Amino acid sequence: MTLAEMPASRSSSLKWFGVAAALLLAQIVILHFMGRIPICECGYIKLFEPGVNTPGNSQHLADWYTPSHIIHGFLFYGLAWLLFRKQPLSMRLSFAVLIEAAWEILENSPIIIDRYRTATMALGYNGDSILNSAMDTIFMALGFLFAARVPLWLTITIAIVFELFTGWLIRDNLTLNVLMLVSPIDAVKEWQNALPTP
Numbered sequence: 001m002t003l004a005e006m007p008a009s010r011s012s013s014l015k016w017f018g019v020a021a022a023l024l025l026a027q028i029v030i031l032h033f034m035g036r037i038p039i040c041e042c043g044y045i046k047l048f049e050p051g052v053n054t055p056g057n058s059q060h061l062a063d064w065y066t067p068s069h070i071i072h073g074f075l076f077y078g079l080a081w082l083l084f085r086k087q088p089l090s091m092r093l094s095f096a097v098l099i100e101a102a103w104e105i106l107e108n109s110p111i112i113i114d115r116y117r118t119a120t121m122a123l124g125y126n127g128d129s130i131l132n133s134a135m136d137t138i139f140m141a142l143g144f145l146f147a148a149r150v151p152l153w154l155t156i157t158i159a160i161v162f163e164l165f166t167g168w169l170i171r172d173n174l175t176l177n178v179l180m181l182v183s184p185i186d187a188v189k190e191w192q193n194a195l196p197t198p
Contacts, residue, residue, distance in 0.1 A: 031105065037130065065177075072096075
């Protein structure tokens with residue numbers, strides 16, 4: 001069956017999924033031309049990096065900030081539903097990937113890297129590897145698709161659990177990250193920086 005022979009709704013969905021994939025590819029290419037390293041400078045890839053203020057943070061497939069990107073997916077699903085509820089899910093996913101990809105590019109720009117270093121607990125942050133950044137977008141997409149499939153109460157419950165758990169474990173989470181980027185609080189920064197380094 002060719003694309004032209006498919007039902008219109010399925011053909012439209014495939015096109016929008018193609019747009020989402022193209023946006024992810026564009027993110028990777030832009031990060032490459034920005035000079036981001038493909039993988040960790042250590043030369044290997046880990047499934048999960050357990051250290052927070054370590055050279056491996058934000059360099060591997062997943063880390064303690066992965067739950068924040070899953071929550072991005074929850075939030076972007078809600079935003080896309082509000083703005084485009086009559087559009088196909090695949091179109092709304094493309095919208096979410098566009099936002100996440102734009103953030104990943106901005107996050108790895110010198111101005112945001114410097115902001116992280118001065119305003120948050122990420123004292124030695126040098127930006128993400130391309131692999132980690134791409135995985136952040138993929139985890140966001142998984143969060144988006146999860147939110148599309150389950151009841152709202154479950155999505156909210158999981159987001160709260162993620163925030164409380166990472167806040168307790170690493171003294172950072174999506175809420176604190178946004179707060180410290182926008183309006184740093186010295187007492188919070190001191191509390192975060194008291195976290196023992198593994």
